[in-house]
Amino acid sequence: MSQVQTAHALELRDLRKSFGKTEIIRGANLAVRAGERVAIIGPNGAGKSTLFNLISGRFAPTSGQVLLEGSRIDGRKPFEINRMGLSRSFQITNIFPKLSVFENLRCGVLWSLGYRYTFLKFLANLDDANERAEALMQMIKLDRKRDVLAMNLTYAEQRALEIGITIGGGARVILLDEPTAGMSRSETQRFISLIKEVTVGRTLLTVEHDMGVVFGLADKIAVVVYGEVIAFDTPDAVRANQRVQEAYLGSSVADSQAGGH
Amino acid sequence: MSTQYYKFAPHNVGRWVIWSLYALILAVAPLLFKSSLALTMLSQAGYLIIICLSYNMLLGQGGMLSFGHAVYTGLGAFVAIHTLNLIGQGALPLPVSLLPIVGGVAGMFFAALMGYVTTKKSGTTFAMITLGVGELVASMALMFPGFFGGEGGITTNRVAGQPFLGITFGPQIQVYYLIAVYCFLCTAAMYAFTRTPLGRMLNAVRDNPERVEFIGYDTQRVRYLAFIIAGFFAGIGGGLVAINFEIVTAVDSVSSVRSGGYLLFTFLGGATFFFGPIIGALLLVFASVMLSELTIAWLLYLGLVFLFMVMYAPGGIASLIMMNLRIAQFGLLRKLWVSYLALAATALTTLVGAAAMIEMIYHLQLNAALGPQLQFMGVTLDAKGFDSWFGAGFLFLTGLALFEITRRQFLREWGGIQEDIEKELKRREAL
Numbered sequence: 272m273s274q275v276q277t278a279h280a281l282e283l284r285d286l287r288k289s290f291g292k293t294e295i296i297r298g299a300n301l302a303v304r305a306g307e308r309v310a311i312i313g314p315n316g317a318g319k320s321t322l323f324n325l326i327s328g329r330f331a332p333t334s335g336q337v338l339l340e341g342s343r344i345d346g347r348k349p350f351e352i353n354r355m356g357l358s359r360s361f362q363i364t365n366i367f368p369k370l371s372v373f374e375n376l377r378c379g380v381l382w383s384l385g386y387r388y389t390f391l392k393f394l395a396n397l398d399d400a401n402e403r404a405e406a407l408m409q410m411i412k413l414d415r416k417r418d419v420l421a422m423n424l425t426y427a428e429q430r431a432l433e434i435g436i437t438i439g440g441g442a443r444v445i446l447l448d449e450p451t452a453g454m455s456r457s458e459t460q461r462f463i464s465l466i467k468e469v470t471v472g473r474t475l476l477t478v479e480h481d482m483g484v485v486f487g488l489a490d491k492i493a494v495v496v497y498g499e500v501i502a503f504d505t506p507d508a509v510r511a512n513q514r515v516q517e518a519y520l521g522s523s524v525a526d527s528q529a530g531g532h
Numbered sequence: 533m534s535t536q537y538y539k540f541a542p543h544n545v546g547r548w549v550i551w552s553l554y555a556l557i558l559a560v561a562p563l564l565f566k567s568s569l570a571l572t573m574l575s576q577a578g579y580l581i582i583i584c585l586s587y588n589m590l591l592g593q594g595g596m597l598s599f600g601h602a603v604y605t606g607l608g609a610f611v612a613i614h615t616l617n618l619i620g621q622g623a624l625p626l627p628v629s630l631l632p633i634v635g636g637v638a639g640m641f642f643a644a645l646m647g648y649v650t651t652k653k654s655g656t657t658f659a660m661i662t663l664g665v666g667e668l669v670a671s672m673a674l675m676f677p678g679f680f681g682g683e684g685g686i687t688t689n690r691v692a693g694q695p696f697l698g699i700t701f702g703p704q705i706q707v708y709y710l711i712a713v714y715c716f717l718c719t720a721a722m723y724a725f726t727r728t729p730l731g732r733m734l735n736a737v738r739d740n741p742e743r744v745e746f747i748g749y750d751t752q753r754v755r756y757l758a759f760i761i762a763g764f765f766a767g768i769g770g771g772l773v774a775i776n777f778e779i780v781t782a783v784d785s786v787s788s789v790r791s792g793g794y795l796l797f798t799f800l801g802g803a804t805f806f807f808g809p810i811i812g813a814l815l816l817v818f819a820s821v822m823l824s825e826l827t828i829a830w831l832l833y834l835g836l837v838f839l840f841m842v843m844y845a846p847g848g849i850a851s852l853i854m855m856n857l858r859i860a861q862f863g864l865l866r867k868l869w870v871s872y873l874a875l876a877a878t879a880l881t882t883l884v885g886a887a888a889m890i891e892m893i894y895h896l897q898l899n900a901a902l903g904p905q906l907q908f909m910g911v912t913l914d915a916k917g918f919d920s921w922f923g924a925g926f927l928f929l930t931g932l933a934l935f936e937i938t939r940r941q942f943l944r945e946w947g948g949i950q951e952d953i954e955k956e957l958k959r960r961e962a963l
Contacts, residue, residue, distance in 0.1 A: 327746065349745040359746055367739040370732075378736045381729050382748030388757055390730040397729070415961075440747055 278341030280305040280444050280474040281326070281357075283500075286335035286345075288318075288325055295321050297498040298335070303491075305340075305443070308475045309503075310489035312482075318498040319478045320362060323448050326476075327359040328352040339444060354382065358442035362449045362478075364429045366436060368422035372413050375421050375432055377404040379439030403439070410469055411435040427458045431465065438469050445470055447477040451484060463488055494518070551720070558712040562705060569821070571704050577817045578711035579772035582718045584798045584809035584816070586765035591795070592803030593726065594758050595738030596651075597659045600666030601766060601794045603646070604639040606786030607669070608767025610679060611638035613686045613774040620692035628693055628701050632714050632771035639767015640760055647759035651752060654741055658755075666788050673782030685781030688774070701775065711772050718765055723806055725761065734758045793820075796834075800841055802850025811849050829894045833887075862956060864949050871942040878935035885928025888913060892920065 281303045288296040295318045303309050311319050324330045326337055328349040337345040344352045367375050377394065380403045386392065394400070408414045411431040416424060421432060430450065438445060450466060451459045463484055466477075479485050485492060485506070492509040494502040496518045502509050509515055561574050583605050590596040612635035618624040619631075626634070650661045673680040680686070691702045701707055725731045733754050736744050741751045774780050784790065793816065801812020823830040845852055859865050888908055892915040895906045904916040913920040 348750070350748050350750050353746055353748045361743075365740060365743045367736050367743065369739050370735060374732065374735075378732060378744075379747050381733065386729040388730045388733070388749075388753060390725055390728040390757075390761070392729065393724070393727050394729060394732055395727065436743070436747060 279303055279338070280307070280340060281476070282336075282338040283322075283326070284336040284338070286322075286325060286337060287333045288321060288330060288498075289333045294333075295498050296325065296332070299495070299498065299500050301493055301500050301503060303444075303474060303476065305474055306472065308470070308488060308490045309477070309493055310485040310491075311476060311478045311493045311495055312480070312485055313495035317495045319495050320448055321498075322495065323359060323446050323476075323478060326352075327357065327446060353440065353442065356442050357444040357446070358437050358440055359446035360433045360437040360448055360450060362452060364426075364433055366421045366429060366432050369420060371418045371420055372424070372432060373404055373408060373417045376407045376435050376439055377401065379436040380404055380407070380441075383440040383442075407435045407439050411465065427454055427462070430454065430462065434466065434469065438473075442473070444474045445476070447475065449478050449480065451479070451481060459484060554719070555716055558716055561712075562708055568704070571708055573817050573821050575704065575708045575711050575776050576821070577814055578708070578715040579769045579776065580797075580813035580816050581715050581810050582765055582772070583769035583794060584801065584813040585719060585722050585806075586762045586769065587794045587798045588803055588806075588809040589722065589725070589734075589758055589762040589765070591798055592805075592808065593731070593738065594734045594755060596654065596755065596759070597795075598650075598662040598791070599659055599788065599795065600650075600662040600669070600791050601762075602786050602788070602790035603666055603669045604643050604763040604766035605770035605773065605794075606780070606782070606790070607642045608635035608639035608770030609774045609780045609785050610686065610770075611635060611767075612771035613688050613778075613780045614679075616688045616690060616692060616774060617686070620689055626693065627696055628690060628775065629696065629699075629710055631775060632710075632768045635771020635774065636764045636768035639770060640764035643760045643763020643766075647756055647763065651755040651759050654737075654751070654755065663788070666786075666791055669786050670782065670788065673786060680782040681780075683781070683783070685779050685784070687779045690775050690778050707776055711776065714768060714772060718768055719810070722765060726806060730754065730757060796838055800838065800848055802848025802852075804847045805850040805854060808848050808850030815849075827891065827894075828898065829890050832890060859949060859953070862953050864952060867949060868942075868945060871938065871945055874938040875935070875942060878931055878938050881927055881931030882935050883931075884909070885924050885926070885931055888924035889921070889928065892924070 279302045281301070283299050283301040286296055286299040287294065299318075299322060311322065313319050321330070325332050325345070328344065328347055328351070331346045335345065336343055339352070339355055339357050342355065344355060344357070347355075367378060370378070377400055380400050381387075381397075384397070384400050384403070386397065386400065405414070408417060411434060413424075413428060413431060413435070416428065421429065424432065430453075434447070434450060437447070447466065451462050454462060459481065466475075467488065477488065479488070489506060491504060492502070492506050493500050494509060494512075494515050501518060502512045502515045504512065558578070562571055565571070565574065583601070587598070587601045590598050590601070612631050615624065615626070615634045616628065616631055619626055619628065646665050650658060650665060653661065674682075690707070691700050699706055701710065733744065733749055736749075737751050737754045744751050744754070770785070773785065797812035797816040797819075798809045799812070800815055801810065802808025819830065819834055823833065827833070841848065847854075856865060856868075859868065891906065891908050892913055895902075895915045896904075899906070904914050906913050906915060913924075
C-alpha cells in the first residue's frame with residue numbers, strides 16, 4: 272500500500288465510539304479535501320455532535336482513526352489537536368463570561384502566536400496579539416462592544432464571539448457545531464454570510480439543521496444516520512441520492528425546494 | 533505598522549497615582565500611628581496583604597478554592613526560620629533582608645511538589661485534595677519534631693549576621709520597613725502577573741476550563757503554574773512571619789484554621805477585584821488583634837459577618853466599594869446617603885441588641901463565678917434579670933424590623949438608580 276498522494280485536510284477511517292454497550296458511531300468514514308465546506312446533516316441522535324467530539328478530542332474513539340492533514344489525532348487531548356491546526360465551536364455557547372469581548376478574542380489567539388504560558392511579558396505590549404484580536408473583533412462586527420463582558424452580550428453576539436474565538440488561532444480546519452442554533456431567520460442569514468467570510472481559505476465542517484442554510488453554505492454534504500456516513504457528495508447529488516431520501520431527507524428537501532430554492 | 537493599544541491610555545496616569553499613594557501609605561503609616569500596638573498591627577497587615585493576595589491568585593483569579601494555603605506560608609516560614617538560625621550560627625553568609633526570598637523559594641518548592649497532585653483536578657475535587665494535603669502536612673508536624681519543633685515550635689533571633697548600613701532588624705520599626713518593602717514589591721509583582729498571558733489564561737480557566745482546552749492551552753498546566761507562583765508569594769509572606777515573630781509553631785502556621793482564616797478574609801475583602809484581599813488582610817488584623825481584645829465572642833461575630841456577606845454581598849467589600857464608585861461616577865450617590873444613614877442606624881441598633889444578648893449568654897456560660905452583672909458598652913447588664921433581657925430583645929427586634937423596612941426602601945432606590953445608569957449609558961452609546 273502506498274502513502275496517500277496528497278493528504279486530506281481531515282479524514283475519518285472506520286471510526287467507532289461506544290458508550291457502555293451502545294455503539295453511537297458505527298464505522299464512520301469521511302475524507303474532506305482542503306478548502307472544502309462540508310455540512311453534516313442527519314436526524315436527531317444520529318451522532319453528529321459525537322462525531323465532532325471525537326474529531327476535536329473531547330472524547331477518545333473506541334476504535335478507528337482520525338487524520339488531520341495526514342497525521343493521526345485520535346485519542347489526543349483537545350489542546351494538542353488545536354495546536355495541530357483544528358479548532359471547533361460548540362452547540363451551547365461556550366465563551367469566557369467574565370472577560371470582555373476583546374479579552375475573549377485575545378485568549379483565542381495567544382497560543383498560536385507562541386506566547387504559551389509566559390508571565391514575563393505584558394499583554395498590552397503584545398502588538399501582534401492585540402492587532403489580531405482587534406481585527407477579529409471587526410470581522411465579527413463586535414468592535415463597538417470591545418469592553419463589554421461576554422456575559423452581557425445578546426445571544427446572537429455571543430454566537431458571533433464563539434466563532435471569533437474559534438477562528439482566532441488560525442486553525443486550518445474549523446468545526447462549527449450548529450452555529451445558527453436558536454437564531455431568528457434574519458440573524459441566520461447575516462450569520463451565514465459572516466461564517467463564509469471568516470472561513471475563506473479554510474476547511475469547514477458544520478453541523479446544521481436548517482436545510483436552507485445547508486444548501487446555501489456547503490460545497491458538500493455528509494449525511495450521518497445511525498452513526499454512519501451514508502452519503503458524502505455535492506448538494507445536488509445528495510438530494511438525488513436514493514438512500515438518503517429513504518433514510519432521512521425526503522420531505523425536508525421537497526420543502527426547501529418549494530420554499531424558493 | 534504597529535498600532536499601540538491602550539499602552540498610553542489616560543487611566544495609566546491614575547495607575548501611577550494609585551501606586552505612589554500605596555507606597556506613600558506604607559512609608560508614612562508608622563509615623564502616623566506610633567504606639568507599639570499600631571506597629572505590631574501594621575507589620576502583620578504587611579505580610580497578610582501578601583498572603584491574602586497570593587491566595588486570591590487561586591480563589592479570585594483561578595477559581596481554585598484552596599483549603600490549604602497555610603501549608604505554603606507555614607512551610608515557607610519554617611524553612612526561613614531554620615535558615616535564620618543558620619545565619620545566626622554564622623554557618624550561612626546571607627543578609628536577613630533576603631530571608632523572605634528563601635521562604636518564597638521554599639513555598640514555591642512545596643507548591644510545585646504538592647500542587648502537582650492538587651491541580652490535576654478543579655472545582656470540588658481540587659478543594660477536597662487541598663484539604664487533604666493540609667491535614668497531611670499538619671499531621672507531619674507531629675512526625676518530624678526536628679523540623680517543626682513539636683509543640684513549642686522553632687525559635688530564633690532575628691538579629692543575625694552582619695548589620696547592613698546599621699540595620700540590625702532588632703527594633704520592630706526596621707522589621708516593619710522590611711515588610712513594607714516586600715509588601716509593595718509583591719503587590720506590584722502580583723498585579724503585573726494579572727496583565728500577562730498566563731494571568732489572563734488563568735482567568736479564562738476560571739471562567740470556562742473546557743473552552744480553554746480547545747484554544748490550545750492545557751488547563752492543568754495553567755492551574756499548576758499559577759499554584760506554584762501563588763506558593764512563592766505565600767512563602768515570602770511566611771518568611772516575613774518568621775522574622776516578625778521570631779517563632780514559628782506548626783499549630784499556628786500550617787493548620788487548617790489558619791488556611792480557613794486566609795480564605796475567609798480574602799472572601800470578605802473581595803475576591804473579584806485585585807485589591808479586595810488587601811482590604812481583607814486589614815480586616816484580618818483588626819479582627820484578630822482588636823476584636824479579640826474587645827470580646828471573647830469575637831469568632832461568633834466574625835461568623836455572622838461572613839454569613840451575611842456571603843448572602844448579601846458575595847463580591848466582598850471591594851465589590852461594594854466599586855458599585856458605589858460607579859454610582860458616584862454618574863453623580864447619583866447623593867440620592868442614596870439618607871438610605872445609607874438609615875441602614876447604618878437600624879443595623880447598629882439590631883447589632884447592639886444582639887450583641888447584648890450574646891455577651892450575656894457568654895457571661896453566664898463562662899464567667900458565672902463573677903456574678904450575673906457585666907459591663908456592656910458602659911451599661912451594667914444583669915444576665916439573670918428580666919429588664920436586661922427585655923431591653924436587649926426589644927432593641928434587637930425593633931432594630932431588625934426597622935432595618936428590614938429601610939432595606940426594602942433602599943433596594944427600590946438602588947434599582948431605580950441602576951435603571952437610570954443603564955439609560956444614561958444607552959444615551960451615550962447613541963451619541
